[in-house]
Amino acid sequence: MNPQAEELNKIIKAKSPVIYDLLSEKGKNIFFPKKGILGQTADAKGTRINATIGAAVEDNGTPMRLGSIESNVKLDPSLVFPYAPSYGRPDIRAKWQSMIYAKNPSLKGKTISLPVVTNALTHGVSMAGYLFVDEGEKVIVPDLFWGNYNLILNHAYGSEINKFNLFKDGGFDLESFKAKLDEGGIGKKVLILNFPNNPTGYTPTVEEQQAIVTIIKESAEKGNRIVVFSDDAYFGLVYEEGIEKESIFAQLCDLHENVLALKVDGPTKEDYVWGFRVGFMTYGIKGGDTELYTALEAKTAGAVRGNISxxxxxxxxxxxxxxxxxxxxxxxxxxxxxxxKRYHAVKEALKDERYSEYFTALPYNSGYFMCVQLAEGLDGEKIRKILIDKYSIGIINLNNVIRVAFSAMAASDAKELFEGIYNACKDSKQ
Known part of the structure; x- marks a missing residue:
C-alpha cells in the first residue's frame, strides 16, 4: 500500500473505525498524490518560469487557446481553458456546500464535508461504488430504481443489486425496507436512497422519511455499519404538500456513529444543465470533523483523478x-x-376512470417522472411500439411499468398522451 494511502487510513481509523471498515479494498488503497508530479507542480506555483504543468501557455502566461473557441465564450480564459483541480474548484465547492445548507435548514449546526466535484451524478455514484463497494457485496435499492445502477455497481464493480419493495398501500413500504436492512445478520450494509425516485417520481412524506431514518438508526444501534448513498438527482422538485422537501442526507449525516451518509447531487436536473456534467459528493457522520472529512475528500479526489483527472x-x-x-x-x-404545471396536468388527465381498465398510476408527487402499471395480460413492449407507430408517442417500458417523463412534454399534451396509452392498450388486445 502506498504510504500516502496509509496516512489517510490512519486518520480515518483513528477518527472513525466504522468508515474504515466501510471502505472497499480500492477505497482503502486510494489516495490523492501530494508528492510526485502534483507536489512538484504545487511547489513551483508562482515561479517566473514554470515548466511543470502539462498544459500550454501563451508567451504572456495566459492559457494557450484557439480564437475560434475563445470567441464563443464570454468568460475569462483562465476560467475556461486550464485544468480544474481533481477536488473541483475551491470556489464552487464552497458555494455548493453553502447551497446545501440553505436548501436543508435542518442541517444548521451540523458539520459536513466540503463537496468534491465529479463528472455529474453517474460519475458520483460510480466513485461511491469505487470507494465503498467490493465485488460480491450487496447494494440495497428499491425494486423500482434507475437502471444505470446495474451498469455502475453490478457490471463495473461486481456487486449484487438487492431489492426491497418500494410501494405498499399507496406509500413507501417501510416493512419491506426494514426487512431488507435486517437481512443477512449484523455487518456492513450499503444502501441507495433516491428521492425523488427515478423512475416513479416518488418522494416520501415527512412522516415516511422520519420512519425510514428511524429504521436506519435502529439498524445501526444493533451494530450494523451502514453507508447510505443519497442520490439527490431530482432534489427540490416536490409538487405536493406534506412531502419531505429536505434531503434525507440532512437527517442521516449525524444520525449515528455507525451511519455514513454520502450525498450525491448536482445541478444536472435541478438547474437544467444536463450537458454540463458537474456533480458533487458530500459526506456526513455523527462526530465527523474537519480532519476526518479532509481525509475522505482526499480519497475521493484521488479516485476522481485516477478515473477522469x-x-x-x-x-x-x-x-x-x-x-x-x-x-x-x-x-x-x-x-x-x-x-x-406539467405535473398537475398529468394528475388531472389521470382522473379519467376509463383508464383503470388498462393501467393504474403508481404513487408519484415529485421529480421528472411518473409511472403507470399495466393491467395483467398486457404487453408493455407491444404497447410501446404501437404508441410510436400509430400515435407518435414515446414512453419507456420497464417490465410492463410505463414511465412517463412529464418533464419533457408540454402540459397541454398530457391528456393526449394518456389517451394514446389507453388506445394503444385497447389496440394491443385486438
Whole structure:
C-alpha cells in the first residue's frame, strides 16, 4: 500500500473505525498524490518560469487557446481553458456546500464535508461504488430504481443489486425496507436512497422519511455499519404538500456513529444543465470533523483523478457565475412553475376512470417522472411500439411499468398522451 494511502487510513481509523471498515479494498488503497508530479507542480506555483504543468501557455502566461473557441465564450480564459483541480474548484465547492445548507435548514449546526466535484451524478455514484463497494457485496435499492445502477455497481464493480419493495398501500413500504436492512445478520450494509425516485417520481412524506431514518438508526444501534448513498438527482422538485422537501442526507449525516451518509447531487436536473456534467459528493457522520472529512475528500479526489483527472473547468465556471447571479433564484422558480404545471396536468388527465381498465398510476408527487402499471395480460413492449407507430408517442417500458417523463412534454399534451396509452392498450388486445 502506498504510504500516502496509509496516512489517510490512519486518520480515518483513528477518527472513525466504522468508515474504515466501510471502505472497499480500492477505497482503502486510494489516495490523492501530494508528492510526485502534483507536489512538484504545487511547489513551483508562482515561479517566473514554470515548466511543470502539462498544459500550454501563451508567451504572456495566459492559457494557450484557439480564437475560434475563445470567441464563443464570454468568460475569462483562465476560467475556461486550464485544468480544474481533481477536488473541483475551491470556489464552487464552497458555494455548493453553502447551497446545501440553505436548501436543508435542518442541517444548521451540523458539520459536513466540503463537496468534491465529479463528472455529474453517474460519475458520483460510480466513485461511491469505487470507494465503498467490493465485488460480491450487496447494494440495497428499491425494486423500482434507475437502471444505470446495474451498469455502475453490478457490471463495473461486481456487486449484487438487492431489492426491497418500494410501494405498499399507496406509500413507501417501510416493512419491506426494514426487512431488507435486517437481512443477512449484523455487518456492513450499503444502501441507495433516491428521492425523488427515478423512475416513479416518488418522494416520501415527512412522516415516511422520519420512519425510514428511524429504521436506519435502529439498524445501526444493533451494530450494523451502514453507508447510505443519497442520490439527490431530482432534489427540490416536490409538487405536493406534506412531502419531505429536505434531503434525507440532512437527517442521516449525524444520525449515528455507525451511519455514513454520502450525498450525491448536482445541478444536472435541478438547474437544467444536463450537458454540463458537474456533480458533487458530500459526506456526513455523527462526530465527523474537519480532519476526518479532509481525509475522505482526499480519497475521493484521488479516485476522481485516477478515473477522469478532473471535471470540466468551463462547466464549473459557468455554474458558479449562474449561482451568484442576482436573477438565479427568480429564474429557477419560473422553471419550477413550468414543471409544477406539467405535473398537475398529468394528475388531472389521470382522473379519467376509463383508464383503470388498462393501467393504474403508481404513487408519484415529485421529480421528472411518473409511472403507470399495466393491467395483467398486457404487453408493455407491444404497447410501446404501437404508441410510436400509430400515435407518435414515446414512453419507456420497464417490465410492463410505463414511465412517463412529464418533464419533457408540454402540459397541454398530457391528456393526449394518456389517451394514446389507453388506445394503444385497447389496440394491443385486438
Amino acid at each position: 478532473n471535471a470540466a473547468n468551463i462547466s464549473q465556471s459557468l455554474l458558479l457565475s449562474a449561482f451568484e447571479n442576482e436573477n438565479y433564484q427568480e429564474q429557477k422558480a419560473a422553471k419550477f412553475e413550468i414543471m409544477n
